[in-house]
Every structure is written in C-alpha cells, then in structure tokens.
Amino acid sequence: MGDAFIIDAVRTPRGRGKAGKGxxxxxxxxxLLAQTLNQVADRNKLNKEDVSDVVxxxxxxxxxxxxxxxxxxxxxxxxxxxxxxxxxxxxCGSGLQAINFAAMGVMSGQQDLVIGGGVESMxxxxxxxxxAAMDGNNMQLREKLFQVPQGISAxxxxxxxxxTREQVDQFAVESQNKAAKAIAEKxxxxxxxxxxxxDGSVALDHDEHPxxxxxxESLGGLNASFEAMxxxxxxxxxxxxxxxxxxxxxxxxxxxxxHHAGNSSGIVDGAAVVLLASxxxxxxxxxxxxxxxxxxxxxxxxxxxxxTAPTPASERALxxxxxxxxxxxxxxxxxxxxxxxxxxIRRLEIDPAKVNVNGGAIALGHPLGATGAxxxxxxxxxxxxxxxSTALITLCIGGGMGIATIIERV
Numbered sequence: 001m002g003d004a005f006i007i008d009a010v011r012t013p014r015g016r017g018k019a020g021k022g023x024x025x026x027x028x029x030x031x032l033l034a035q036t037l038n039q040v041a042d043r044n045k046l047n048k049e050d051v052s053d054v055v056x057x058x059x060x061x062x063x064x065x066x067x068x069x070x071x072x073x074x075x076x077x078x079x080x081x082x083x084x085x086x087x088x089x090x091x092c093g094s095g096l097q098a099i100n101f102a103a104m105g106v107m108s109g110q111q112d113l114v115i116g117g118g119v120e121s122m123x124x125x126x127x128x129x130x131x132a133a134m135d136g137n138n139m140q141l142r143e144k145l146f147q148v149p150q151g152i153s154a155x156x157x158x159x160x161x162x163x164t165r166e167q168v169d170q171f172a173v174e175s176q177n178k179a180a181k182a183i184a185e186k187x188x189x190x191x192x193x194x195x196x197x198x199d200g201s202v203a204l205d206h207d208e209h210p211x212x213x214x215x216x217e218s219l220g221g222l223n224a225s226f227e228a229m230x231x232x233x234x235x236x237x238x239x240x241x242x243x244x245x246x247x248x249x250x251x252x253x254x255x256x257x258x259h260h261a262g263n264s265s266g267i268v269d270g271a272a273v274v275l276l277a278s279x280x281x282x283x284x285x286x287x288x289x290x291x292x293x294x295x296x297x298x299x300x301x302x303x304x305x306x307x308t309a310p311t312p313a314s315e316r317a318l319x320x321x322x323x324x325x326x327x328x329x330x331x332x333x334x335x336x337x338x339x340x341x342x343x344x345i346r347r348l349e350i351d352p353a354k355v356n357v358n359g360g361a362i363a364l365g366h367p368l369g370a371t372g373a374x375x376x377x378x379x380x381x382x383x384x385x386x387x388x389s390t391a392l393i394t395l396c397i398g399g400g401m402g403i404a405t406i407i408e409r410v
Contacts, residue, residue: 004103004276005289006407009377010040011272012195014365016208017122023204024195024269025123029058029065032195032271033073033119039193040115040275041079044287052111054085054273055102057094057118058369061087062130069119089369091398092336093298094118096372096405099274100296107293112281117273118369124269127368134398145303146235146244150398151226151264153306154337155257156245160305161343165258168338169219172263172362175335179359180212187358187385191272191377209266209365224257225264248304263338268365272373291380294390294406295321301400307340309402310394311347317392317404325350328406329388332375334395335360344394358382371395376405383409 012032015024024032033056041048056070070085090097095118102116131137134147158168182188183206194205230242239247242255282289297316301309310333318324325348333341333355341360345352358378361371372395379391394404 001107002109003279004106004293005279005282005410006291006293006380007275007277007287007289008040008044009191009274009373009380010036010043010193011191011374011377012036012270013192013204014207014209014268014270014367015204017267017269017365019123022123022269023208024121027195027203029119029121029124030069030073030076032121032269033069034077035195036117036271036273037073037077037079037115040273044275049080049082050113051083052105052114053102054083055098055114055116056085056087057090057098057372058087059089059091059094059120060125060127060129061089063125065121065125090401090403092334092366092368093372093395093397093401093403094369095272095374096376096393096395096403099373099376100405102276103293103296106276106278112278114276115273116276117271117373119271120367120369121269122267122367143236147303147306147399148241148245149226149229150306150336151259152230152241152245152255153304154259154339155226155255156249156252156305157307157343158258158339159252159256160249161339161346163258163339163342166216167342168258168263169216171338171342172219173214173216175356175359175362176211176214178357179210179363182358183207183210187381188378190381207364209268210363214262219262222260222262225260227257230255230257245304248302259337259339263362265336265361265366266364268367270367270370270374272370272377274373274376289410290384291407291409294408296405298401298403301402303400306398306400307336307396308343309400310340310344310396310404311402313402313404314344314348314392314394317406321406328390328392329354330357330379330382330391331355332379332391332393334366334371334375335362336366336396338362340396372403376407380407
C-alpha cells in the first residue's frame with residue numbers, strides 16, 4: 001500500500017448562511033466549488049488533465065446542489081472534459097470522507113492525483129431541503145428506531161455526562177476567543193482565498209460568522225433552542241421527542257436542554273478541497289508534499305444519542321496508526337454542538353489544550369459538506385505554524401456515525 005501525500009489544502013471564507021444576507025449567498029454552490037478547484041490548481045501549477053477524479057461531499061443534494069455537483073463544478077471551473085467528479089453524502093462527515101476516498105484511490109495504486117473536499121451553500125439550499133428527514137421517511141424503520149433531531153441528542157449527551165449550561169457556554173466563549181486570535185494573527189491566511197463575483201470583484205475575503213467579544217453573560221441571555229422542540233408530540237403514539245429519546249435511556253429522568261445558537265455550530269456557506277498525490281506522481285511532477293495520510297476510519301454508535309461516535313472512530317484510526325491519543329499533537333473535533341468535543345475529550349482523555357486551538361464551528365460555522373476538508377486544512381496549517389507533527393481530525397455524523405483521519409507532516 002502506497003502513501004497518499006497531501007500537497008495542498010484550500011478553502012473559501014465561510015459566509016453567513018442566510019439568503020440575501022451572507023457574502024456568498026448570491027453565488028451558486030457549483031461556482032463556489034469551481035473557484036476552489038481553480039485556486040488549488042493555480043497555486044500548484046497543476047496539469048489538470050492529470051487529475052483522476054474530484055470527490056466532493058455535499059449533504060443537501062437537491063436543486064442547485066443536485067445533479068452531481070462535483071462533475072458540474074469541474075465543468076464550471078473550465079477544466080478539461082477528461083476530469084471526472086463524484087458526489088457523496090455522509091452527512092457532516094462528507095468532506096472528510098471525500099478526502100479519505102480520494103486517499104484510498106491513491107494508496108491503492110489506481111490513481112495518482114485526486115482532489116477530495118466538499119461544498120455547501122446553506123443560504124441557497126437549506127437544511128432539510130431534500131425532505132428526507134434523518135431516516136429517509138421510512139415508516140418501517142421509524143417504528144423500529146425513531147432518530148430524534150441532533151439538538152435533542154446533544155442535550156441528552158450533556159444530561160448523561162453531567163455537563164451544565166455554563167460549561168457548554170464556556171466552551172463556546174473559548175471557541176470564539178481562539179478564532180478571534182487566529183484571525184488577528186492571520187493563521188487561516190495560507191488556505192483561505194477571496195471568492196470573486198462574476199465581474200472579478202471580491203465577494204468575500206474573510207469568515208463572516210465569528211462573534212469576537214462573546215461572553216458568558218451574552219450567551220446566558222439565549223434560550224435553549226431544543227427545549228420546545230423536545231416537548232413537541234412527534235411520535236407515532238403522540239410521544240414527545242424527549243420521550244422518544246428517553247425510550248433508549250430509561251434511566252435518565254429528564255433531558256436538561258443546554259444548547260442554543262451560541263454554543264452550537266453556525267449555519268454558513270463554503271467550499272474546501274485537498275489535493276492528494278502518489279509518491280510516483282510527486283517524483284515525476286516535482287510537487288512538494290506537506291503531509292501524508294497516516295490512518296483513517298469510520299465507526300458507528302447508538303443512533304438516538306447519535307453524536308458520540310468520534311470516540312470509536314478516533315480509536316480505530318489510532319489503532320491502525322499504532323498510536324494512542326496522547327501521541328497526537330493537535331486535534332480538530334468538529335463543534336457541531338459544544339458537548340461533542342467535550343464528550344470526546346473526556347472519553348479519550350485528551351489534553352484540552354490540544355483541541356481546536358484556532359476555534360471551531362461554533363465560531364467559524366459548519367458548511368456541512370465542506371467542513372471535514374476545512375478542518376483538515378486548518379490542522380495542516382497549524383501543524384506547520386507550530387512546528388508539530390501529527391493531527392487527528394474527527395466529526396460526529398447523523399445516524400450515529402463518526403469519522404477520523406490522522407495526518408502527519410513530511
């Protein structure tokens with residue numbers, strides 16, 4: 001099995017995900033990904049015909065994001081017809097899964113130069129646009145297993161872990177503070193590029209979602225987002241969503257609702273890609289690798305609590321790499337909800353100082369299909385900036401799944 005070398009990682013800014021209000025909301029998602037592809041090609045002086053495939057994650061594959069957004073983005077970028085594209089959906093893990101599939105093609109020896117990444121325009125194609133719910137509206141499955149909304153799951157985890165509202169709010173404040181410092185020190189500058197309008201003017205050149213100056217007091221004024229939802233009768237026999245969740249956890253008397261917009265991931269638009277190459281192609285082309293894929297894994301967990309699988313996914317990847325959690329220099333744990341990294345930190349006994357050192361999705365936003373690629377690029381840049389060696393990137397995923405990738409500088 002050969003190496004998959006990471007040559008480069010590029011991303012758009014993350015624009016506010018509200019129609020007509022965000023800096024990227026007027027740009028078609030194909031064009032977002034197309035500009036990102038052209039950035040990575042131009043930066044590395046690629047012979048585009050050598051690219052075997054473009055693998056793109058996208059969660060809401062409907063309307064403007066339907067019809068194989070990967071291939072259409074290749075065409076929108078003006079690339080040679082020979083370059084193919086394929087789209088995938090592993091919910092929030094889609095962008096990292098796209099990179100892992102691209103890496104597998106390279107490591108197997110079947111492909112030499114592949115791009116993995118993702119895109120999501122949440123202002124133009126809103127969450128739930130496909131009308132499928134988490135279970136695809138399969139009533140037979142729903143009778144066996146009612147998958148509650150992720151916010152209910154996050155609050156259930158917090159309840160079972162004894163995590164308080166103050167603790168998740170404190171984590172959110174720290175995410176905002178770390179992101180503000182990273183932005184001030186231009187830590188994202190290496191990967192981030194300015195998205196252009198059709199006339200060549202700049203549409204957006206910075207992340208729009210961060211809220212510098214966020215405090216415990218300001219977050220304390222926000223109502224829990226999922227309390228009313230949890231009390232809604234949504235079950236087949238009139239059960240509330242909280243009651244449906246607690247059917248799996250009868251020892252829990254009541255869900256303590258602690259999450260809200262300020263300590264959960266932000267809704268944003270964005271695209272990101274990672275360029276991967278084989279050792280033979282690196283030698284032939286003169287491209288300079290920045291890192292290599294050390295290990296990758298997915299794992300499932302109980303699907304009602306849903307968001308705890310970053311732990312087993314990370315454990316699988318670590319086992320494949322012959323490593324333990326303390327061997328990892330930097331962790332990127334997606335901040336879908338504040339309790340997710342807190343749960344992963346606790347279960348894997350990770351030093352919190354190694355986790356999301358430049359902030360996470362609470363501050364920066366979570367462009368669903370692109371986030372995994374954003375996180376890998378952030379980890380790579382930070383490894384180089386800090387002179388460290390290894391990073392583990394992991395995300396929780398709908399349906400009770402997790403994904404993890406370990407990268408190592410070369």
